Amino acid sequence: MGESSNAPSKRLAVLYAYNGSLFQGLERSKGLKTIEGVLLSAIATIVGADDPTKRVSLVNISRASTTEAGEHAARQVLSLEVAASENAPMPTPESLAPLLPDGIKVFDIVQLNTSFSARRTCDTRTYEYLIPTYVLAPPPPETHYSYAPLSDTEFEELWPVNENLGPPGGLFKTIKRGMSIKRNKSQARSMSRAKSVNRKASRKDASGPPDDTVAPPKLERSMSSPSLPSPPPSPSSHPAEKKSGFRKFFETLTRGRSKTRNVEEEVPVTIARSKSRKGQAGGVQMTASGSAQSFSNDVSYSTSSPEKEDDFGFIATLRRSVSRKSTRRRDPEIASLRGSGEDAVEEEKPETAEPQYFDPLNFPPPTEEELSLTRQYRITEDQVKAMNHILAMYNGTHNWHNYIPGAKYEDSRCYMRIINIECSAPEVHFGMEWLRFKVQAKAFARYQVRKMMAMAIMVIRTNTPRSIVANSFGYAKIEIPEAPAMGLILDEPHYDTFNSDCERRSDPKGIHFDKYLPAVTEFRHHSLHDSVYRAELESMKFNEWARNLDAYSFLYTYYLNERGVIKPNTNYVTKAAIEQERAAAEAAKQGVADGLFVKEEAKA
Known part of the structure; x- marks a missing residue:
């Protein structure tokens, strides 16, 4: 050629x-x-x-x-x-x-x-994947990630659903929304009060000499005495208002420490709001006794605290939160808040666990009786619900960097949209129960579909919380194995746009599989589906793959755990086990290649 x-x-x-x-x-x-x-x-x-x-x-x-x-x-x-x-x-x-x-x-x-x-x-591609349901069976108790299963009924008993509450994860948004509403109401009251004061002042200016009880405009005060702060209004000038949303929310965070404070040593702290978007100034003056008084036309910021203050207050809380952050990227302005000398807050270095090395678990070969029982396994209703839940999380646009070998989170090409993914009802073929999955997207990366199926299988069989699937789209890097290749089938590539252009040009030569649908269906059922069912019945490749995962279960416990969170991986395989596994893989690969070439020569 x-x-x-x-x-x-x-x-x-x-x-x-x-x-x-x-x-x-x-x-x-x-x-x-x-x-x-x-x-x-x-x-x-x-x-x-x-x-x-x-x-x-x-x-x-x-x-x-x-x-x-x-x-x-x-x-x-x-x-x-x-x-x-x-x-x-x-x-x-x-x-x-x-x-x-x-x-x-x-x-x-x-x-x-x-x-x-x-x-x-090609517009989109549709892949099909076949799995025997026995791979969803719980792993042996000797594995590192085995723990008691939690059914959907038990889950609802522990965490009952309250219809009056919003969806999970909306608590902080609700708090922020409530704070925003209270802040807007407070600003509106301050603005209306300022307008009423200005109206009274204008009336008195028009009727007679100026009254000393009315505060002069802010501009005149700042020009007359720029070096001195303007005195706050007296407590009797306006009635006490309710505390703002932020004040209430902040007091709940420091309530435990505020109970032990000495009242005699308390120092007033003044926190004033900046101007609102509409140009009006409004704020709240808070004293050490806890009272709150509103005032207007004040845009200053002042926080006072004595030297060698106890470890409480707004600045101390800010210092503690800053000290918890990593020191990899130090900001000079943030570092200045930590203080120096005796009052300096020491850095809290994150604890790093020492690496641990394991040998793979040695499971005895399964007997014929055990294999027969494995083939008779049937999926449970809770597992069907869990599988549908995971497939629903796969739908949409996500960052699939953990499902693409060698990909990084920062790579924009990892963002892909799953158009549709569905699972068929359980089917029995040759005495074994199977599930068929179909997933459609514009493009797939190599091994992506097999890693998606492997993730769903491992989460269900180890009873890991399904939140780990959503966490896998985040920044943290995890190693997801690949499900067996024998179950993956390219079902159909779609050329709708090209075929539409051909019809518009009256060109009959498009890319259509419809007129060959009987031949396609026959080849799929007999040469692909039945071939996979028979091969699995004889070789039990999925069982071998699941046993291999169980033998190296310590490599996946940093994300297959009871909490469904991604932790730092500290488990590794010993060097001797790596060398032994590498030699076995090379021998198996060479044996397969030699067998293919021997068959080809025999045909020739």
Whole structure:
């Protein structure tokens, strides 16, 4: 498949399906038996059949979505440009069938008249994933993350739902909203009081000489005595008002310490509000005795406290909160609030746990009786509810950096939108119960769907609170394993926009799988679904995957825990166990590759 000089190119779109368990991946790779390698070789053989001496060029190769080794596709699209002579024959599904193995099925080959890319032109992709329900069974008690399960009924008994309350997480918003309403009311009273005082002053100015009891305008006071603060109004001038929302909220935070204060040593503290947005000034003067008096036309800020004050008050509270922060980014202005000398607050260094090293748990091989009981497992109603709840959290736009290998939270490409995700009712095939998931999005990263399914499985089988799923979209980094590849199927790539453009141009050559739906359904059921069901019945790959997770359960306890929070990971595998696992993986990989090549040579 080299270059063909001065040869006209023809754009082709191949609509096909395949069973990935018989290959080592989708894309061409030297020395490996891949799906595209076999398919493109068959296409080149047909195109170059008229003149074997000339080389056929296949360029601009693109696929609707990439699948890894062991993954399948019920509907896949491959686009390419063929550079060959005008009289060169073009491939057809009938001509390709004898050259392709049983695991690849070509439905149609469309010769397009416009530019087309199977990847860029695709609107959305839909993936399907199959899991046996026995992987949701609780792990053995020897694992590091096993604890008593909590059903939905027990959850509601511990935390009953109150219809009068808002949704979870709205408490702080409710407090802020109440404080804002009280603050607006206080400002409105101060503004109306200031207007009434100004009206009285204007009437007296118009009727007679100025009255000394009325305060002069603020501008004149500041010009007459700029160095002296204006005296607050007397307590008898206005009746005492209710405390503002912020004052009440702040007193609840310091109520415990305020009870032990000595009344004789208390010093007045004055806190004044700034001007409101409408230009009016209003505030509250608070004394040490706890009384609150409103005043207007005062925009000063003053806080006074004696030297060597006890550890209470607004400034002391601020110092304590600042001292709890990390010292990685020190602000000079914040550092000045901490004081110096005897009154300085010492930094609280975070406690770091020492790393711990574990060997993987050694579980005995399951007996035939145990495997038979495992195959007979049936999902519970609480597990169905939990699964639907997790799928609902997957919907929408999130930062999927924990589900993409090597991704970082700051990378904007990690924000992806899940358009739809759903789960079928439990189905029994060959004596085992299965669940089928379908998830649709504009684009998926490699291993993302398998990590999503693995996260849902681990949360349910370990009884971890489902809040960990929402926490996984945050900044903290966690390592999520990948679910087995044999259960993932590319169900359908969607080209609605391209097909609409073709209809507008009266071009019948669009990308449609509808007219081949019977063939697609037959291949999906017999070559994919039944193949997965039979393979799992014989090999129990999901059981092996779950046992491997249980053996290394100490690696996941920092987020699979009773609280559903992400803690620093301090558990590691011993070096000897790592070397042993690496050698076993290399041996297994080489054995699979040798087996594939032996089968290929035998066929030849």
